Amino acid sequence: MDTICGIYEIRNLVNNKKYVGSSRSTRQRWANHKKSLEKNKHHNQHLQAAWNKYGKDSFIFKVVERFDKSIIKEELLTRETFWIEKFNTANQDFGYNITLPLESDARFSNRNSTKRKIPLQQVYWFTQDQEPKLLTVQEAEEITGINDTRIYKVMTYWKNVFELEPTEWKAKGKYSKHSHGNIFVKQEHYNPEFDYFNYEKQSCRVLKEKLPKTYTPPQYKPLRLTNIHTGEVLHFQSKKALSRDETLKMNLPCINRAIKKNWTHYKGYKIELV
Secondary structure (H helix, E strand, C coil): CCCCCEEEEECCCCCCEEEEEEEHHHHHHHEEEEEHHHCCCCCCHHHHHHHHHHCCHHEEEEEEEEEEECHHHHHHHHHHHHHHHHHHHCCCCCCCCCHHHHHHHHHHHHHHHHHHHHHEEEEEEECCCCEEEEHHHHHHHHCCCCHHHHHHHHHHHHHHHHCCCCHHCCCCCCCCCCEEEEEEEEEHHCCCCCCHHHHHHHCCCCCCCHCCCCCHHHHHHCCEEEECCCCCCEEEEHHHHHHHHHHCCCCCCHHHHHHHHCCCCCCEEEEEEE
């Protein structure tokens, strides 16, 4: 089933209701459905509610029609629409589909010209279990079931990691490191030696190469804490290290504000960057 392109159904064994979908890789699509459902984050609220109510053992996955992978998207969506109408799964009494795929695709086609270029961009897609594959964004969307807007947010995150200076690397906007464990990286930002799944330390290492070796991002600079009552001085390697201290119990946002706004003290200590 791993290379089957076609139309599939997810059937509830308790009430026989179905969800119909299409994909160029049905196995990967089913895996993404299950992952989203188990995390209670599936895009289809009707299917999610049924999954929560009846449990995963009450659902089975089956390919109802197969195609060669050369099939064009419009034809695949047409056949998906045929099966939705055949099973009447857009009717909540019989299934879990919310809209017909051709209606959704029409909304996609009406996006502005900038967004319409996104599906044609090439991107490396991989997970911890999946070897990297070079695909178009549209192909990645069809295989994983993750919409192109989310894919673009992941691509933009890694673009910021590799291209921005350390002082700018916290990008403006809600960009994502991954989507349900799926990483999407532009060709120019793909490096087989780079450990994307341990990105926090690695990304800083990549960014720091752009500035002199003496530069240290503010979040990794050592701190000096002075007790305003006793004069006792404490040292910490970073803000994060201080926030993890179980004795002082200082939270990271307040530590940042205390330094940025030059608070006279926070929990009895004057906090300064060294």
